[in-house]
Amino acid sequence: MHTRRTFLTSTVAAAVAAALVGCGRSADDNGRTSTPSTTGAAEPAATDKRRIGRSDIAISPLVLGGNVFGWTADRERSFEILDRFVEAGFETIDTADVYSRWVPGNRGGESETIIGEWMRSRGNRDRIILITKGGGEMEDYKGLSAATLQRAVDASLQRLQTDYIDIYFSHFPDPQTPHEETLAAYQKLIEAGKIRIIGASNFTADQVRQALDVAATNGLPRYEILQPRYNLYDRGDFEGPLRDLAIAEELGVITYSSLASGFLTGKYRSEADLSQSQRGGSVARYLNERGMRILDALDDVARRHNAAPADVALAWIIVREGVTAPIASATSVEQLDTLVRAPALAKALTKEDLEQLDQASAV
Ligand SMILES: NC(=O)c1ccc[n+]([C@@H]2O[C@H](COP(=O)([O-])OP(=O)(O)OC[C@H]3O[C@@H](n4cnc5c(N)ncnc54)[C@H](OP(=O)(O)O)[C@@H]3O)[C@@H](O)[C@H]2O)c1
Secondary structure (H helix, E strand, C coil): CCCCCCCCCCCHHHHHHHHHHHCCCEECCCCEEECCCCCCCCCCHHHCCEECCCCCCEECCCEEECCCECCCECHHHHHHHHHHHHHCCCCEEECCCCCCCCCCCCCCCHHHHHHHHHHHHHCCHHHCEEEEEECCCCCCCCCCCHHHHHHHHHHHHHHHCCCCEEEEEECCCCCCCCHHHHHHHHHHHHHCCCEEEEEEECCCHHHHHHHHHHHHHHCCCCEEEEECECCCCCCCCCCCHHHHHHHHCCCEEEEECCCHHHHHHCCCCCHHHHHHCCCHHHHHHHCCHHHHHHHHHHHHHHHHCCCCHHHHHHHHHHCCCCCCEEEECCCCHHHHHHHCCHHHHHHHCCHHHHHHHHHHHCC
């Protein structure tokens, strides 16, 4: 076990700014940071960090999705992917207690267990920003009550072989539990050093607004980051009131299904292609005229930049207003090698590229 860390709870913006001054980086209005190049050569994209909300945590603009670990990637393959991700200079990994409970024979916790074993074997816990979630349906608990969260966080810590989680998400809203109870439970967990900051996934703008109000009124920790579904095809969950709120309240945003479960890589163009992956079934809904228009635009932009459609799809998210980083998963090192190019590509996308992608994905 690593020694539990003491975390800053105030003046975080100043602390981050000071740290950035020390390493020659600057932060823009969105808390985005960049390292000026003195050589004119492209900087490794992963060195650009974006601050999460008002917290003292800054992450690279690509997060590795962990729902494949113990599902479409076995332990050995998962270790290879995780190794490659950190070798490329990235640090943030997203998982959840329920990953990958849906696989026959699994109970949930398989992804956390693999990540825990990997961090232990590599001795790198202090170099990883670790995200997990609770509140989904486990064998004998679910929801966001105080008792459940206490239990869920302890179980995640055990599987992850660590004594702190950097970002803990409420995986789904829980209408049965008042925000006061959930946030007070999080306050205790933060005070105990078990979690650093909290986030909300799959919440509507109204639900986030209510939780922020309860936090402010009662002096409780606020959700500092959101995790909505967002990609070139599925824009409605985030664009609109949720994005407006995130910007107004300076919340971090990491997006899931950023590749539309693999559709935006361009490898599914017909019903016959769906059998390529165990996930093919969930991609069928994208095989329509609008989906094909989006793939055509991705192909065009990718050709102009000598890139792959998947990089373009992620780069488009990276430059979207209000977004901190896309989350994406990979089931092989080869796939990941493509995805890690997205942050650099994001800097090269032109106004015309973005207009073409926007037009193609218009509903
Ligand atoms: N908060 C939530 O409720 C929630 C919900 C869903 C996901 N998430 C998070 O978001 C992460 C990613 O979302 P997602 O699972 O929907 O997947 P996604 O990132 O939209 O799609 C990833 C899948 O696309 C395929 N792929 C990736 N790169 C590729 C490449 N270069 N070439 C060809 N195929 C490629 C891989 O699947 P195959 O190889 O099997 O085709 C990979 O697993 C998850 O791991 C999880 O951490 C959160």
